Amino acid sequence: MIPNDALDELRGMLGERLSTGKSDLSLHGRSETWHPEMPPDAVVYPKDTEEVAGIVRVCARHGVPIIGWGAGTALEGHGSASRGGVSVDFREMAAVLDVSVEDMLVRVQPGCTREALNRELRATGLMFPVDPGADASLGGMASTRASGTTAVRYGTMRDHVRALEVVLADGRVIRTGTRARKSSSGYDLTGLFVGAEGTLGLITELTLRLHGQPEAVSAAVCGFDTTEGAIEAVILAMQMGLAPARIEYVDTATVRILNAADAAGLPEKPHLLLEFHGTGTGVAAEAARFGEIAAEQGGRDYRWATKPEERTRLWTMRHRAYHTILASRPGTTAIVTDVCVPISKLGEAIARAASEIAASPLDGPILGHVGDGNYHAILMVDRNAASEIAEAKRLSDAMVAHALELGGTATGEHGVGLGKLHLMAAEHGAAWEVMGAVKRALDPAALMNPGKVVPQDG
Known part of the structure; x- marks a missing residue:
């Protein structure tokens, strides 16, 4: 108290x-x-x-x-x-403080959400592209080092935070970073606070990198005979220099749920959902070339469109997929895996996860950001059923253990919080203790978001 x-x-x-x-x-x-x-x-x-x-x-x-x-x-x-x-x-600290069109930078308060920022930027010809799906606050996105559907082209929050203002555990206010594009000056304190989940201080202002709004945008959807074919198509496309803004994967179970809830009309097989940004001719050429690559890997019924309403429908369906999946089993919540592996190992990781889920009494549709090797299994559980939660945790931990064997990580974008704290030692070894030492140096009384991210003293 x-x-x-x-x-x-x-x-x-x-x-x-x-x-x-x-x-x-x-x-x-x-x-x-x-x-x-x-x-x-x-x-x-x-x-x-x-x-x-x-x-x-x-x-x-x-x-x-x-x-x-x-x-x-x-x-x-x-x-x-x-x-x-x-x-x-931070809901009362949600202002866009300054937009520098020439430098392609913006200063915001932490409670500003990504959608609010992009509404403010519409007339400037600029945009903030990091899109985790939810209309998250930018301070929270920086604190969890979030990413999302557009990371394959534009990068994650780590790539977009140029500078911060932070209140430390003793009440001191510091500024990290500058407006300059690069610096060799001292420790990267900005990078330290991005992803710290509020365990080292409270972010009160962010300077963020912006991008130009694309001249043309097209969306595409393609079914595949196998998950392996879908992943191979992505790898080949990236090796050939194609740069889709989004490359999303949904498995057959997810397709069934989306068809039932949103009348998606997709064949019941694994699918890739894509979006291309650029000039009109460039977008058309990239979309056409990806269609050729997909066909060589078992891609079927490749469709792409440039009408805004069609693109909006596709990505609204994708962003709502988590809640749509939960609604398919009313009354459930979920343990959501967030495994990220080298893209060359993604097919193996998804196949192993799908096999383990199939052998389990739980349902766990799989979807993810295949362009950067990140996938999520939505392990649906009854919050009041201890046996289901225990089984979902077992499955999640097994997926993480396999990801670590493949050179991956327990969390590609969701962060550690409480849910993945027990996995940190296996991933980081002695480096986790170094994180604890940093925490003790900046927050010796362990008052900033205690119980998260770092080793706990009790």
Whole structure:
């Protein structure tokens, strides 16, 4: 529980922007997946960096845990208050502060979402391309080192964060990075905080790299006789220099669910969903060439379109796939794997996962971002069935163990949070202890999002 003295200080600073109401606490303790509700003791809504620093200083004096909160779309319990404390909700810090068209940069507050940013950028000819599907906050996306469907062409959050403003565990405010395209000056502190999941400090401002809006966009869909054929088509296309903006894979089970829910009309076989960006002639040439490559690898019924409404329908269906899959078994939640392997090993990894799921009593449709070797199995479970959760965890851990054998990682984009903490030692070895040492140096009292990412002292 938060000491009354701390609550009084925070209330004096924030007034009605401090909440201890049951509904607020419950909302800030929930996860999008199977994790149990872990509510904080209070929720605060700061308006600027000075208030964030003041909140942190109060919490530091009283030994109160501090958990950052964006849009609440994370999947591994990142925002869960496993040790109570204060949830710092950034919804009041959601402004686009400055757009530099010439430098192709933008400064934003952490509560700004990617869709809100792109609406602001429409008239500039620029865009922010990182697309995790959900309308996540940019501060949260940086904190989890998110990526998504467009990473194959544009990269991940790691590639787009140029500079940060961060409030440290003792209330100090620092700036990392610059607006320059490159620097050899000192440690890469920006990179340190991108992916730290709020365990080292709270991000209060981001400088992000932008891209030009493409002249032309086309979308395509293609069924394959085998998953191996689909993956081989992707590898060959990339080796030949094609650069689709999105290359998504959905397995046969996912296709059945999408057909039933969205009248997708796709043949019941593995599919690739693609999008091409560029000039009109360039997009047409890339789409046509990919069709030829796909046909050589067992691709069938290759269709591509340039009409915005057709593209929107395709990607809306893909982005909604997680919730559509859950709706296919009403009342379920999921343990979502996030394995990422070298693309040359992706076919093997998916085949092994599909075989293990087939031998299990659980359903687990598979989809993913095949252009960068990342796939997700949606292991559906009844939240109240301990045996199902245990089996899903076993399957997930087996997929990660295989990925590590293949030179991959436990999480390609979702982050560690609570759900993948137990896998970190196997992936990182002694380097995990080094991460713990960094955490102790910057947050010796372990107040910043405790219980996540690094080795726990108890």
